Amino acid sequence: MNRETTYNFNAGPSALPTVVLERAQQQLLNFEESGMSIMEMSHRGKVYEAVHNAAIERMRKLYNIPSDYEVLFLQGGASLQFSMIPMNFLAEGEKAGYIMTGSWSEKAIKEAKMVGATYEVASTKDNHYKNIPTTFNVEEGTRYVHMTSNNTIFGTQFKTTPDINVPLIADMSSDIMSKPIDVTKFAMIYAGAQKNLGPSGVTVAIIRKDFLATAKTENPTVLQYATHVKNNSLYHTPPTFGIYMLGEVLKWIEEQGGLEAVNQQNEMKAALIYDVIDGSEGFYTGHADKDSRSLMNITFRVADEALEQQFLTEAAEAGFVGLNGHRSVGGCRASAYNAVPVAACQALADFMKAFMAKHK
């Protein structure tokens, strides 16, 4: 198989822009005439530090991140953040609220419970996580509220930021940098890089300084956000190649016209597939309620269960990769992150129509 006939709908790690990979390939043995790969350089040398700082600057510019926020590169993915957040911000006698919208919210609250008191601000579990909640019961004295902005497994996504009067922390692992957002509505945003930003192994955290100032200081050094702030994310050796790639992906987003343009593309891409589902008269059924649908992860079933496996098999044969739903829920899922081209979504829409025409 070649890249031209492979339609990469992987849920993460997932598609990267071809031009980013081509540039990385060209420089892989000799980065900017340094005589070395970017992977072979000290993280304390000028060449890498310029790459590191440029990536931070690009993130600041694309998201309009005000100067009272820090931008950090960490390791350990969202899974480590699930613990680091309560370890840093949830003290004895305090409580944290969690908005429950899927499996990742469940994992996040589970880790917080190991540290302190938690409660559910809202949950759509009873509706099989088919929708995003619209009312939020924030209790008096809540230290922070945690939300998952996009739910990869169930295919739902917040369309607006909850209007909540306590520090709001968002796991944006699966829709970071997919659209413009108002960063100032959040005390903290974090994301694993491996869906919209680059290869796996890098975690981004954007944290407001006054919120950071309230963090506990008795945690292991490497698990304190303050450590990474003080050292510009160079306290220990960062995943240098991953951060370099992340910077290149951000450059690519700029080249696309920025987040407004990328968002328009994402809306168009998702619509191509949702339109087939909605026009299929029940041959395909979407999992998420329409007003909660994710632009990143399009989850659906082939209504005739016997046909579903055949759909997945034929799709794989036709070059579509990653269409199986998450192993916890089954069904089908097309992840159409930033780097998935319109042409891939068009090809999938066409394939779905052709499959339906054969079997309806």
Next chain:
Amino acid sequence: MNRETTYNFNAGPSALPTVVLERAQQQLLNFEESGMSIMEMSHRGKVYEAVHNAAIERMRKLYNIPSDYEVLFLQGGASLQFSMIPMNFLAEGEKAGYIMTGSWSEKAIKEAKMVGATYEVASTKDNHYKNIPTTFNVEEGTRYVHMTSNNTIFGTQFKTTPDINVPLIADMSSDIMSKPIDVTKFAMIYAGAQKNLGPSGVTVAIIRKDFLATAKTENPTVLQYATHVKNNSLYHTPPTFGIYMLGEVLKWIEEQGGLEAVNQQNEMKAALIYDVIDGSEGFYTGHADKDSRSLMNITFRVADEALEQQFLTEAAEAGFVGLNGHRSVGGCRASAYNAVPVAACQALADFMKAFMAKHK
């Protein structure tokens, strides 16, 4: 500059074998005819899982790791291990012993102190960490003893494994896979990958199962070794590209003839430079005592301090990269990890001799 005229003596991240980078470059956009980069694949897909498991198998084979040991790929580098080890293995009322041989030992014990009781089994701090201790005072009831097998900053290295009657844990970040070792002498070995194994962002841990079985279970899920054992290091998204590269570096070690052959090369490489120091009649002075000298990090001074900066400047102009000593100690350091070719060490030895001839 090009690779041929660049002599990469970086302390880490550091040189990678050129052939490994060339293979990665060739496959960067289309890994094994999958139509995708290895970076763009699900960590739960067959292609990546084969890469992941092959890397574990190669590590087992090269180190003769018995089946009663687990091999894990983690994130967060040695710095996170400094905390994870006591969090997992040091309980209330227990104590851990640390062998103090340099800055990394100091960082390791500092984090352990945040978790439980510690003491120094041995220390060469009073001798400016110029040597490896030879006597070890292990107290009754010690939970584990921690050592740093090679000290990047001071340029010392254990030549034999301390004969200690409690579980021995070694930070081998800077000499893992540089020579054959008897894994069975250790309860646990860990290492950041970025010196001898691959790019930064991957941590390797090799842990004996009966020692693992004694770990505490009340830690955050992602900070429990048991979590990663249970999930074959796929509990959360691993740094897939880094693990792929690590596997390729291990394959390259095999192609060199295995660890015996690599060790011979490393001895020859270090001797080239140490011989110049020893034959310089005091023009160059080595930091480490001769019997404690590291084959990985060769630390030295130009005895005339006024000349030292000139040495470093001229060396940089001549294509030698990374020769400045660690910012905490100054002086000069040549890191000659596995992937640094003999020719680079020969070139450095020649340069040192020529510089001495001009200025002595």
